[in-house]
Amino acid sequence: MTRASSRRPGPPTRTERGIPEATVARLPVYLRALTALSDSGIATASSEDLATAAGVNSAKLRKDLSYLGSYGTRGVGYDVEYLRYQIAREIGVTQDWAVVIVGIGNLGHALANYSGFGTRGFRIVALLDADPNLVGERIGDMEVRDFAQLEEIVEADRVSIGVITTPAGPAQDVCDRLVAAGVTSILNFAPVVLSVPDGVDIRKVDLSIELQILAYHEQRKSGEAALPQVPELPAMNGLPDLPSVGGGVGA
Amino acid sequence: MTRASSRRPGPPTRTERGIPEATVARLPVYLRALTALSDSGIATASSEDLATAAGVNSAKLRKDLSYLGSYGTRGVGYDVEYLRYQIAREIGVTQDWAVVIVGIGNLGHALANYSGFGTRGFRIVALLDADPNLVGERIGDMEVRDFAQLEEIVEADRVSIGVITTPAGPAQDVCDRLVAAGVTSILNFAPVVLSVPDGVDIRKVDLSIELQILAYHEQRKSGEAALPQVPELPAMNGLPDLPSVGGGVGA
DNA sequence: AGGAGCTTGTGAACGTGAGAACAAAATCGG
DNA sequence: CCGATTTTGTTCTCACGTTCACAAGCTCCT
Numbered sequence: 001m002t003r004a005s006s007r008r009p010g011p012p013t014r015t016e017r018g019i020p021e022a023t024v025a026r027l028p029v030y031l032r033a034l035t036a037l038s039d040s041g042i043a044t045a046s047s048e049d050l051a052t053a054a055g056v057n058s059a060k061l062r063k064d065l066s067y068l069g070s071y072g073t074r075g076v077g078y079d080v081e082y083l084r085y086q087i088a089r090e091i092g093v094t095q096d097w098a099v100v101i102v103g104i105g106n107l108g109h110a111l112a113n114y115s116g117f118g119t120r121g122f123r124i125v126a127l128l129d130a131d132p133n134l135v136g137e138r139i140g141d142m143e144v145r146d147f148a149q150l151e152e153i154v155e156a157d158r159v160s161i162g163v164i165t166t167p168a169g170p171a172q173d174v175c176d177r178l179v180a181a182g183v184t185s186i187l188n189f190a191p192v193v194l195s196v197p198d199g200v201d202i203r204k205v206d207l208s209i210e211l212q213i214l215a216y217h218e219q220r221k222s223g224e225a226a227l228p229q230v231p232e233l234p235a236m237n238g239l240p241d242l243p244s245v246g247g248g249v250g251a
Numbered sequence: 252m253t254r255a256s257s258r259r260p261g262p263p264t265r266t267e268r269g270i271p272e273a274t275v276a277r278l279p280v281y282l283r284a285l286t287a288l289s290d291s292g293i294a295t296a297s298s299e300d301l302a303t304a305a306g307v308n309s310a311k312l313r314k315d316l317s318y319l320g321s322y323g324t325r326g327v328g329y330d331v332e333y334l335r336y337q338i339a340r341e342i343g344v345t346q347d348w349a350v351v352i353v354g355i356g357n358l359g360h361a362l363a364n365y366s367g368f369g370t371r372g373f374r375i376v377a378l379l380d381a382d383p384n385l386v387g388e389r390i391g392d393m394e395v396r397d398f399a400q401l402e403e404i405v406e407a408d409r410v411s412i413g414v415i416t417t418p419a420g421p422a423q424d425v426c427d428r429l430v431a432a433g434v435t436s437i438l439n440f441a442p443v444v445l446s447v448p449d450g451v452d453i454r455k456v457d458l459s460i461e462l463q464i465l466a467y468h469e470q471r472k473s474g475e476a477a478l479p480q481v482p483e484l485p486a487m488n489g490l491p492d493l494p495s496v497g498g499g500v501g502a
Numbered sequence: 503a504g505g506a507g508c509t510t511g512t513g514a515a516c517g518t519g520a521g522a523a524c525a526a527a528a529t530c531g532g
Numbered sequence: 533c534c535g536a537t538t539t540t541g542t543t544c545t546c547a548c549g550t551t552c553a554c555a556a557g558c559t560c561c562t
Contacts, residue, residue, distance in 0.1 A: 022549060028463040032442065046509065055444035059551055066511055074510040075558035091463050092470030099462070106361035111458065113357045122462055160469050161462065184472060185465040187458075191283065193306035201468045203461050207362070207438075210454050211350070211373055211412065212279040212342050214436040217452045218411050219343030221435060273519060297539065310521055317541055325540040326528040503562100510557080517550075527540080532533100 019090075023064045027087055029054045030061070034084040046077035093121030098159040100183075102174050103166030104129040104137070104144050107189055111165065112139045125157040130170070147174075154181040161185045168192045175202075270341075274315045278338055280305045281312070285335040297328035344372030349410040351434075353425050354417030355380040355388070355395050358440055362416065363390045376408040381421070398425075405432040412436045419443045426453075 033053035037045055047065075051058035065071060065078075071086050072078045088094050099122050101108050112127050127139060130147040137144045145153070153159065162178040164171055164186060171190035178186060179200055186202045188194055196202050270278075284304035288296055298316075302309035316322060316329075322337050323329045339345050350373050352359050363378050378390060381398040388395045396404070404410060413429040415422055415437060422441035429437060430451055437453045439445055447453050 020549070024467050025460070025464055027467070028457075028460040029444070031463070032459075033444075047511095048509085053444070055446070057551075059553090060549090062509090062511065063550085070511070072510055073558065074556070075508050075560090077509070090467070092466040093463060095470075097462075097466050097469065106364045107358075110357035110361040114458075121466065160473075161465055185469045187461050187465060193280070193284075193304070195306070199472070201465055203465060205456055205458070205461060206279075207365075207456065208283075209276070209279040210438055210456060211348075212282070212344060213276055214412055214438060214452055214454060215343040215348050215372065216275050216278070216341070218348065218436045219346075221450070222411075271519070299539085308521070310523090311519090313540065314520085314542080321541070323540050324528065325526070326530090326538045328539070506559105506561085508557100508559085510555105512555090513553095515550105515552080517548105519548075520546085522543105522545085524543085525541090527538100529536105529538080531536085 019067045023067055026054070026056065026060075026064055027091055029056075030064070031084065031087045031091065031093075034080055034087065038080050038084060043080055044077050045080055047072070050078065088121075095121075096123045097121060097161050098123055098125045098157045099161045099163060100124070100126045100128055100150070100153060100159050100178075101163045101165060102128045102147060102150075102178070103164060103170075103190075104134050104139070105165060105167070108165035109139060111163065112142065122161070125159060126153045128153075147177075150177055151181045154178075154183060159183060161187070163187045163189070164194075165189045270318045274318055277305070277307065277311075277315055278342055280307075281315070282335065282338045282342065282344075285331055285338065289331050289335060294331055295328050296331055298323070301329065339372075346372075347374045348372060348412050349374055349376045349408045350412045350414060351375070351377045351379060351401070351404060351410050351429075352414045352416060353379045353398065353401075353429070354415060354421075354441075355385050355390070356416060356418070359416035360390060362414065363393065373412070376410060377404045379404075398428075401428055402432045405429075405434060410434060412438070414438045414440070415445075416440045 030050065033050055034045075037049075037053060045053075047058045047062045051061040054061065062072075065083075068086060068090050071083050085094075101111055101124060104112065104127050108127065108129070112124065124142065126149075127142050127144045128147045128150060129135060129144055132146075134144050135146050159181075160183060162183040162185070164174055164178075166174055168190050171188065171192050172194055175186060175188070175194045175196065179196055184200050186194070186196065186200065188202060188204045189206070191206055191208060194202055194204075281301065284301055285296075288300075288304060296304075298309045298313045302312040305312065313323075316334075319337060319341050322334050336345070352362055352375060355363065355378050359378065359380070363375065375393065377400075378393050378395045379398045379401060380386060380395055383397075385395050386397045410432075411434060413434040413436070415425055415429075417425055419441050422439065422443050423445055426437060426439070426445045426447060430447055435451050437445070437447065437451065439453060439455045440457070442457055442459060445453055445455075
């Protein structure tokens with residue numbers, strides 16, 4: 001984000017680091033598309049082909065790839081295997097990342113069971129929960145362990161990524177413990193805004209928010225000519241019943 | 252997205268539609284923050300308070316809210332209940348949206364079980380799966396029904412939102428059926444890029460992609476001075492083993 | 503060998519979003 | 533009633549992201 005290019009002019013063999021965040025978010029999509037093409041036995045693909053498979057426009061795809069380097073051949077396209085490896089390496093999934101999942105409720109269960117999860121690039125090393133009733137339960141080939149063991153697990157297995165699937169309540173505490181234990185990347189499914197110190201990356205997945213965004217657009221479609229234009233609230237008292245919006249996939 | 256403001260000048264009692272997408276994505280966060288404040292018995296909050304609770308900066312929050320109208324009081328702040336209702340109405344969660352979930356694997360199970368899901372604004376009206384072994388299973392107070400019944404359910408219950416939690420394979424087919432049945436908003440958990448006609452909104456949630464984005468940043472942290480600068484691929488043959496990156500929370 | 507035909511990589515224009523900064527409006531104390 | 537204080541709503545500027553358009557470069561055919 002900081003370092004800019006300050007080199008001699010000439011053929012930029014590889015872009016000096018500093019890939020735009022928007023591009024980073026699309027690289028995994030390209031990677032998946034390339035994997036699909038590879039599985040279909042396709043050896044070469046043009047930016048147009050790739051863009052179609054990834055659901056973006058081809059100019060954007062070319063620009064994105066240009067941040068990684070010049071991995072294509074003009075007049076020909078990209079070698080699928082070669083590009084796939086380059087992107088995988090750039091993302092960092094050529095190595096395995098140790099992951100812990102904290103909070104083995106419905107969602108934690110689902111993620112733990114999901115076999116495709118750990119297959120490539122990521123390895124679930126522990127399922128943790130503070131509830132004694134859950135500790136010891138077997139899920140697939142793993143056993144739920146006590147959250148108290150977090151620190152030793154993180155250290156022993158070099159865990160750098162934590163997934164929080166607890167309810168909203170304990171999420172910040174869990175987050176703090178993860179950070180204190182040395183985890184520097186967190187994927188949060190709890191419906192709260194977590195605060196973390198600098199140097200720790202956090203990403204959030206929130207079903208409830210996604211649905212609400214859809215609802216907004218849906219409302220505008222239906223109401224295009226239907227609704228009598230947003231009804232103004234009569235007064236400050238007697239608000240319509242709106243008990244408690246704001247859930248999420250916490251447990 | 253289209254209509255611009257073309258009214259008399261003067262006090263813009265309410266912004267003519269056209270809320271930026273980035274703002275729309277934050278409104279649910281504000282809504283949740285307001286609900287939390289409300290539950291804490293707080294009646295009034297400044298933009299600074301709200302911004303802290305929502306994890307954004309206060310200038311951005313004020314600008315976001317200004318798209319909805321002037322719902323604050325200078326020198327005072329925002330009335331929590333009032334603002335909450337205005338945002339809820341703007342998003343469209345003052346009414347209930349009927350939702351179907353298609354694909355009752357691990358994740359579908361988790362979502363179906365998740366009680367907070369359907370509480371406000373959204374009502375799960377059916378759990379569907381094509382697998383005869385699953386049809387009839389009870390989950391909470393609902394029963395899994397045959398995917399073949401999709402069309403009649405959508406029509407009977409005015410379903411406008413569909414959630415796809417199938418594996419990648421059948422996802423596009425399921426999507427097409429949903430669209431054909433009249434669903435105009437889709438939340439996709441399958442690890443594929445779905446294509447839909449104009450007029451249909453689609454959002455995607457992908458665990459695998461989120462993890463890969465974290466991995467990218469994690470790699471850059473560790474490798475800040477460690478790794479001997481990206482190892483160049485020796486030749487076109489003999490790529491390191493990279494079997495099949497690109498999973499997702501499909502089933 | 504040379505030209506025709508593709509396809510990449512990138513410079514430049516455009517649009518959207520973020521943040522700083524300030525004027526306008528409301529309350530409160532004297 | 534007036535000035536001090538607070539906080540909103542908005543304007544302006546800058547950074548980021550997207551798209552267009554085209555020169556550079558590669559392959560293939562004649």
